[in-house]
């Protein structure tokens with residue numbers, strides 16, 4: 001992974017902010033860094049004061065490591081901040097511009113969105129959803145998804161959005177863990193021109209989701225669905241009858257806002273819990289400064305709202321800023337490989353935020369696709385999800401941005417809620433491949449095993465050393481895991497990110513990827529354990545070990561080493577069966593790229609699987625020390641299968 005740094009040595013150009021950009025930017029000097037350094041609590045209070053509070057907080061921060069409370073005693077409502085607050089100045093401004101995969105467009109002004117959210121909040125109330133209740137949302141990229149989220153915030157319900165491409169089992173597990181009362185889903189959605197039958201998957205999950213009493217279904221496709229009487233209701237029918245005003249609940253700053261499940265290094269996905277005041281302050285501040293968002297901008301983040309990037313930077317950040325946020329339903333290559341560029345041209349997009357894996361795919365498809373389109377409206381580009389290799393950065397900057405647009409490489413996590421390490425585009429001198437420096441008010445460090453800061457150029461663990469407003473507060477239903485997973489490694493002193501990093505002599509951070517058992521496939525976090533347990537659910541599998549392998553487009557690809565049970569023989573058909581099993585348990589993103597059958601796995605004498613060796617084998621590298629193996633011969637036998 002030090003390839004990134006090595007590549008930088010070859011690609012050592014730096015990119016100062018273009019003068020014109022800097023002139024108009026929210027930030028174009030280091031004053032905010034100084035202010036935040038002087039007093040970070042006061043610094044964050046500045047952003048919080050730009051929001052609407054029913055009651056002001058009495059204390060900025062209460063920090064009892066590892067538990068933080070921000071804006072203590074403050075009362076606010078998220079939907080009020082994202083909608084009502086903008087009605088005087090922006091009633092008829094586009095809040096959401098939505099484009100469906102077949103090409104239709106729906107624009108919702110702030111007033112339209114306000115009305116829909118109020119109505120749906122009343123629908124939820126009618127179903128008995130109260131403050132603090134959980135609501136599962138299993139919707140594709142259609143406007144009803146942000147409407148449902150905001151409606152939850154209006155009445156103080158905690159939403160749990162489940163990525164629409166996840167499997168029925170994944171939904172079932174999340175419904176069970178959160179004990180959701182209501183599920184909101186759709187009949188289906190488009191993906192690359194095909195119909196995905198979402199309700200069928202939801203029905204499977206509902207068989208084992210006893211807490212869910214009511215289901216609301218959006219009619220997106222018109223495909224046939226089974227409706228269970230008394231439980232299932234059509235969205236459009238409920239909305240016809242709903243009142244169009246719902247008084248916003250006055251939530252405590254520390255009341256739960258949402259749960260979002262993400263992969264950790266052990267066990268089942270964990271429900272990262274975010275709260276109200278701090279989260280909104282974090283996404284509001286970063287969306288404003290990192291994307292330099294202005295009143296006239298059309299801003300497009302290509303993530304799916306099923307992931308944290310969509311929560312923070314399609315929904316809450318842009319709407320808290322009164323901005324225009326674009327949402328696209330479908331695939332980047334439908335009907336042709338220039339769809340993204342066609343959308344930029346059609347909607348005059350100014351700010352574009354995507355992932356390195358997408359950029360590498362576009363590079364492979366070739367410059368002829370973007371070149372057909374007029375993208376002169378673009379003024380800023382962003383990247384998120386994994387380290388961006390300098391070559392992809394330069395391509396993005398030259399081919400998409402025509403050398404005119406700063407590129408903000410933003411590092412953050414589901415747990416951090418908002419961007420923590422990032423350039424500020426009107427101020428920071430960019431180095432391709434580096435996420436540059438912590439956002440003002442954020443304190444990050446690279447440390448060794450003992451928590452001691454390492455010298456410049458040395459790799460180590462990335463830690464965050466001070467609390468920040470949008471940090472996760474706990475793991476839903478498992479407070480011990482919160483402490484263990486993120487704080488115990490360095491004795492409760494630092495938040496442990498799970499990422500490796502280096503800092504260069506200018507203090508720039510270079511992210512080096514995960515150092516735990518988490519694989520980052522196309523910017524999506526998948527735990528090796530989750531894939532392994534999906535594989536062993538298959539009757540034929542006795543044992544499985546999963547590692548990540550470098551992949552040109554996806555960043556990392558999944559490789560599974562599998563030992564079969566008695567009576568089963570390796571075959572291509574079985575490989576496909578195993579891949580299908582993983583899809584069924586987790587979803588298509590977790591399907592292994594390669595499955596390697598082996599009569600045994602490399603284990604120590606105590607029976608621990610040596611992943612390091614499997615990693616070497618997967619990468620085709622010379623295998624390191626095998627002397628501690630119970631059966632060193634296994635390595636040769638696996639090699640023969642490769």
Ligand code: PRX
Nearest residue numbers: 384385386387409410411412413414511525
């Ligand atoms: O490894 C880091 C990588 O993505 C992880 C967080 O994944 P997730 O919670 O799914 O959130 C993704 C979107 C915020 C991190 O631990 N990561 C994210 N952004 C970057 C990154 N790695 C390097 N550079 C980035 N800009």
